[in-house]
Amino acid sequence: MSIAEKLVPEQSYTNVTYRKIADDLRQQGYSINQHSIPFDLAQSLALYAQQMSNKQFHKAGIGRESNFTQNKAVRGDEICWISGESFVGQQWLDWCGNLQRYLNQQLFLGLFSFESHFAHYPPGAFYHKHLDAFKGEKNRVLSLVLYLNEDWLASDGGELVLYPEESSDNTNATSVLPMLGTSVIFLSEEFPHEVLPATRDRFSIAGWFRINTSHENCVDPPR
Numbered sequence: 708m709s710i711a712e713k714l715v716p717e718q719s720y721t722n723v724t725y726r727k728i729a730d731d732l733r734q735q736g737y738s739i740n741q742h743s744i745p746f747d748l749a750q751s752l753a754l755y756a757q758q759m760s761n762k763q764f765h766k767a768g769i770g771r772e773s774n775f776t777q778n779k780a781v782r783g784d785e786i787c788w789i790s791g792e793s794f795v796g797q798q799w800l801d802w803c804g805n806l807q808r809y810l811n812q813q814l815f816l817g818l819f820s821f822e823s824h825f826a827h828y829p830p831g832a833f834y835h836k837h838l839d840a841f842k843g844e845k846n847r848v849l850s851l852v853l854y855l856n857e858d859w860l861a862s863d864g865g866e867l868v869l870y871p872e873e874s875s876d877n878t879n880a881t882s883v884l885p886m887l888g889t890s891v892i893f894l895s896e897e898f899p900h901e902v903l904p905a906t907r908d909r910f911s912i913a914g915w916f917r918i919n920t921s922h923e924n925c926v927d928p929p930r
């Protein structure tokens with residue numbers, strides 16, 4: 708098969724996913740998709756995350772710079788930022804960069820940059836209900852999570868639970884199992900969410916599209 712023949716199906720497959728994400732965001736502020744990225748990329752990312760988790764992950768914290776704290780009672784995951792130095796990392800960043808361009812064209816979001824990290828939740832680890840947009844900074848616009856766990860069963864737990872902002876009593880919450888290739892994308896300031904404990908190791912990528920909040924003499928840091 709020629710390179711051109713190989714590219715065409717992948718391209719249209721990706722466009723279908725991008726279109727679905729844009730439509731869902733417009734209608735309900737979030738989008739959940741199984742098989743959202745090409746399967747071989749999802750598998751390569753899963754393998755890469757597992758191999759790296761022993762040596763290159765560090766305990767995740769809460770807040771930025773001087774406000775940064777580590778608190779296992781809030782979140783128990785370990786993370787590793789993705790810089791694109793690996794081939795799979797770069798392919799992931801390309802997929803997200805193309806999505807960023809598409810969403811800017813379709814929804815006029817003015818997304819300016821993207822940051823993401825692998826995450827590993829050991830058995831029993833969780834992340835308490837939270838919002839991803841830092842108070843007062845208002846620069847994380849969209850949150851994106853991609854799951855990297857093959858053969859995940861409902862009995863393994865580890866669901867992401869998304870809460871619509873209006874409901875204080877947790878009705879209408881949406882649960883997502885962290886199955887290989889499933890992604891969730893949502894408006895960072897509007898959906899409180901939490902990660903429930905799992906009985907097995909849980910791998911994922913969490914990322915954020917940001918707007919540029921640089922102003923005079925103060926450059927917006929990438930994270």
Ligand SMILES: O=C(O)CCC(=O)C(=O)O
Binds near residue numbers: 913
């Ligand atoms: O892994 C997930 O399902 C969500 C992770 C999350 O909420 C975060 O890293 O902010």
Ligand SMILES: [Fe+2]
Binds near residue numbers: 837838839850900
């Ligand atoms: Fe989050």
